[in-house]
Amino acid sequence: MTDRLDFFSRRCAWVNGPIIVGAGPSGLAVAACLKEHGVPSVILERADCIASLWQKRTYDRLKLHLPKQFCQLPKFPFPEHYPEYPTKKQFVDYLESYAKHFEISPRFNQSVQSARYDETCGLWRVRTVGAGAEAGRWLVVATGENAEKVVPELEGLGGFGGDVIHACDYKSGEAYRGKRVHVLPREVLGKSTFELAVLLMKWLPLWLVDKILLWLAWLLLGNVEKHGLRRPSTGPLELKNTQGRTPVLDLGALAKIRSGDIKVGCDFFSKDGFPKTPFPNGWKGQSGLYAVGFTRRGLAGASSDAARTAKDIGRMWKEETKPAKRPVACHRRCISQI
Known part of the structure; x- marks a missing residue:
């Protein structure tokens, strides 16, 4: 309870638009689609570069497993000279060009520690490690399906004298x-x-x-x-x-x-608004929470999620920023009694 009060008592920097967590393909696609709807956004990325999973945690000989037309992000096709199955380097270069084209500038080295919805003011408060907190109307989680590696506990592994690495740390043979x-x-x-x-x-x-x-x-x-x-x-x-x-x-x-350590719920959304529904409706949660790139459809699914999310936020953005109509002056006729 003390941590919760401390979290909400912190001064937050106001974000005029959605807060996007993750500067991978999903996060970049959302930011680009939001710009098409005239909605500004802020991207928080824990690494020091975009698409850190692709740049730092994939093997050197990696190529896209699907033809490029199924992997390109919204509003920006792959260069024509790219092969049908672009290499890892080509895909990273494409993402860099994508960010430059749409003038997307993520805030790097911003590791999100927690995110909570403040019902009193209807805002998401996002806390980053050592850098304060942000507050915004919408929160888009675009950290990716494989953001964290899973290392099983194996008996005797601690006493093994050789090198032990996870698949994401493998670069070449x-x-x-x-x-x-x-x-x-x-x-x-x-x-x-x-x-x-x-x-x-x-x-x-x-x-x-x-x-x-x-x-x-x-x-x-x-x-x-x-x-x-x-x-x-x-x-x-x-x-x-x-x-x-x-x-x-x-x-x-x-x-x-x-x-019984983990409780299974049967609601359409979890209590914090994270959507459980699979593709194509698993992108929208509650209270302005969105999840992009978690529908198990690869880059094509992430692009679809991004477009739907941006369209939904864009619609609300236009409604909330619409200038209020000025009331029409009503002139009263004064009648004097003689």
Whole structure:
């Protein structure tokens, strides 16, 4: 309670427009679309550059996995001379050009510590580490699906004498030339889900492979619906193919749900307004909260989220900044009694 009072007692700098958290593709796209609607914004980025995930936490030989026409951001196509599958460097250069074209200047080294909605004044108060706080009417979370790496706790790992790195820290295989390297994937019955699916699809149709994967999931996880987790009737491959939804890999959350440490709600939005709905309606929360780039549709989904968010905020912006009509003067006729 003391922390909450301290948070709201801090003096906040007023932001005339939305506060965007994250200067990756999603954050840049939102800022650009907002400009098209005449809405100013502020981007807070914890790193010292735009698209820090692409620049610092991806391997050197990375290329876009989809043709460029499906990965370009709104209002600004890729250069014509770019190949169909741009490289990591080309994509970063494209993002730099995107920011320059729309005159987007994120505030770097601004790590957001907390964000809370003040119901008394209808504003979002965003606190950054060591730099004070900002207050604004709208908050757009565009930190990305893979902003934080997940490192599982493995027995005996602490006593291992070799190097241990996360996949996001891998740059190239040159550092491991001539060495023995063990890659630890997320596995199901000794094989990764993807490997198992590919193996089965050599002989079986997609619908049957999905049924087998559903049965294996039930065998391993049991009945999770009694804990408030509704599982889709379709399999993971068909679900991804038709709706763009990616199955969740359990890394310990299920055990905490079963023990009661994590409570499962059934509302359309969580209590802080974060949307749970998948693409295409998962971009809007409550109280002026938006989430861009979390709908499991890659860069195309992020662009769609950005356009919808900007249009929605732009509509409210125009309503709230519309000049008030001056009242028409009413002239009274004075009648004197004689």
